[in-house]
Amino acid sequence: MNINELERLTGITKQNIRFYEKKGLLHPARNSENNYREYTKEDLTRLKAVKLLRKLDLPLEDIRKILQDEELLSEALSQHLKTLQEKQQELSACIDVCNNLLQKAKSQTAQPTLRHRKVQTDTLSDTGPDSMQSNATQTAQTAAQDAATQTAPQPHTALSPQLALLDIDETLRKMDEIEKNGGKFMSIIKDYQKFSAAERLKGFSFKPDTMVMNADEFKEALLQYAEENQLNLTIIKEGMYPLFRIDNLEYKAERIFDRFGATIHCSLTNPEELETGLEHIPPARKRLYSFFHGPWFFLLVLFIVMAISRQSFFWAFFVLAMVGPYLFWLFIRYFR
Numbered sequence: 319m320n321i322n323e324l325e326r327l328t329g330i331t332k333q334n335i336r337f338y339e340k341k342g343l344l345h346p347a348r349n350s351e352n353n354y355r356e357y358t359k360e361d362l363t364r365l366k367a368v369k370l371l372r373k374l375d376l377p378l379e380d381i382r383k384i385l386q387d388e389e390l391l392s393e394a395l396s397q398h399l400k401t402l403q404e405k406q407q408e409l410s411a412c413i414d415v416c417n418n419l420l421q422k423a424k425s426q427t428a429q430p431t432l433r434h435r436k437v438q439t440d441t442l443s444d445t446g447p448d449s450m451q452s453n454a455t456q457t458a459q460t461a462a463q464d465a466a467t468q469t470a471p472q473p474h475t476a477l478s479p480q481l482a483l484l485d486i487d488e489t490l491r492k493m494d495e496i497e498k499n500g501g502k503f504m505s506i507i508k509d510y511q512k513f514s515a516a517e518r519l520k521g522f523s524f525k526p527d528t529m530v531m532n533a534d535e536f537k538e539a540l541l542q543y544a545e546e547n548q549l550n551l552t553i554i555k556e557g558m559y560p561l562f563r564i565d566n567l568e569y570k571a572e573r574i575f576d577r578f579g580a581t582i583h584c585s586l587t588n589p590e591e592l593e594t595g596l597e598h599i600p601p602a603r604k605r606l607y608s609f610f611h612g613p614w615f616f617l618l619v620l621f622i623v624m625a626i627s628r629q630s631f632f633w634a635f636f637v638l639a640m641v642g643p644y645l646f647w648l649f650i651r652y653f654r
Contacts, residue, residue: 319357328365333590334597335365342382343368366486372597373493374398374412384480391480392423415493423483509599513607516592519567521585529580530573533557539582540571567591 321332328335338344344364346355364385371381376398383389395416402413526539533556540562544551555561560571562584571584586592596604624634 319362321355321357324357324362324365327362328369330365330369330597331593334593337590337594338365338368338378341378343378343385363481363486366490367481367484369597370484370486370490370493372594373490374416375402378594385478387478387480390423391483392420395420395423415489419484419489422485423480426483509596509603510607510610513596513599513604516596517608519586519592520589521569521583523581523583525578526580526582530582533560536560536571536573536582543582561587 319327321335324330324335325332330338335344339346344361346357346361348354349356367385368381371384372378376394380389380394380398384391384394399413399416399420402416524543526535527542528535528539530536530539536558537553537556537560540551540553540560543549544564549564551562551564553560553562554568558573562569562571568587569584570587571582574581574583599607621634624637625631628634
């Protein structure tokens, strides 16, 4: 299947699918004739597993270790459960799902031990020397087979046997049902806080002390801004369009002149990196959050206040038509 079909079947955008590939969570083959990605049913299952574990708020690195059998599912869920229990009451539904999966994983992990006990019991029940020797050989072979099954490395393209413990489709169905009934993993306020924080990280502007006429002044202005705001800023490329990092996020900067002097505008070079924690927010709700986060909500409130104070919607509309574009320009220039 192609990436459009995978997007339709999983509900994950093509942009995020490619991002998961870069992070090593998905390893699609490429068509030798046209070099297009070709996804299999195993890729579909792996992507559904990623979607499920991301709904549980597991970090991408932990998901990668689970998919590549570098970490047991039971251990990862046990550690993550401790983190979830420290969060607010809004995550109770997510904690319940983790509890169920953890208990199922532990019960499945305990099966080899029960199997060995059964073999040992059968061995003790036979008293003959031939039977004891035969049962001892069978016990050793069984233990060797179980050890080989648990320790043998799995290819990255093959499905991990641990994914069966997740009961992916059924668990996703239950989680979707919980969300429809109002018991969401993140409240609307919590979602907006995460969305607003991501939007703020996408770009920012500031007024330097100088006109920033050369690369050295540009570098000095960035370092001064970082020091004043206690940011861990590292410049990776100097010049009049420098690149720098803040907490592993790469930004590009440019100088803009206006009637108040020079302004330095910084924007994220890979804004899709901030989408990894927002996949669970529906597109319609993101648009609503954008409305509240942008200048339009402020302009709407200003219009209502002026209309009520003057008791004239016409007068309020006239004033907004005059000052609205300037306020919008100020917001875009200095607050984005």
